[in-house]
Amino acid sequence: MSTVARPTPPQSPATPHILDNAAWAALTGPHAPFAERVGRAARYPLDVSPFTALADPADPRAWDDLAALVGPGTVTPVTGAKSAPQGWETVQHGQGVQLVDTALRAEPAPEAVRLGPDDVPEILDLIALTEPGPFLPRTVELGTYLGIRHRGRLVALAGERLRPPGWTEISAVCTAPDHRGKGLATRLVRAVAAGIRERGDTPFLHASATNTGAIRLYESIGFTLRRRSDFLLVRTPGARQEQTA
Secondary structure: OEOOOOOOOOOOOOOOOHHHHHHHHHHOOOOHHHOEEEOOEEEOOOOOOOOEEEOOOOOHHHHHHHHHHHOOOOEEEEEOOOOOOOOOEEEEEEEEEEEEEOOOOEOOOOOOEEEOHHHHHHHHHHHHHHOOOOOOOOHHHHOOEEEEEEOOEEEEEEEEOOOOOOEEEEEEEEEOHHHOOOOHHHHHHHHHHHHHHHOOOEEEEEEEOOOHHHHHHHHHOOEEEEEEEEEEEEEOOOOOOOOOO
8 A cells, every 4th residue: 555645746847748748658658559650640549549649739740640640521639739720620629637646545456356358348338327538449458447346247447548658547437326425436546546656657647627526536535636738629621531332
């Protein structure tokens, strides 16, 4: 069990923090084997994660590379950018928060079980019921996913998603509605964090800025708000090419 406070080291305001562009850092770091990349743009396979990333969202060349990567007329998410270049359609603009572990008590959960590919249908059912965020058929390959079962049924879940060097994101935190209020999600977050800490990484996570209940919970167990961020759902320029028979 670990309860040591983990302050984030100070950085120069002029030096970007690795978590400012976490998806790019992951796709060009520990998750590079997953990366589909064109120049300054990268993404995960479409059955692994919806994340795409730009080396520098302020660089028009990165957007050109993203258009080449995903194809014309394609809707794709982009993190870390406040707006899209001329010619791109913004389908949705949202805001999130990023929190980092500064005082979390990380400890194993004896009742938790490791989840794998055979559990994906059940995981997807729980995700559809609780809507914690996107989870795809191969998302489970990104890291360790733990679950709690009640009478054989999966009722709570948490796991690892983005992995920038030195950091690991805790994601897909959810509990079935009829099992909430028992602390299951908190136990799983602590257990996932324990595994992250064991390999020398620091846990972090994201939440929608409007999900104030989740943010309060994470802060109460030892996470600290680090930054607010923008995310865009955009459509690339041009018309999608239709295949002809």
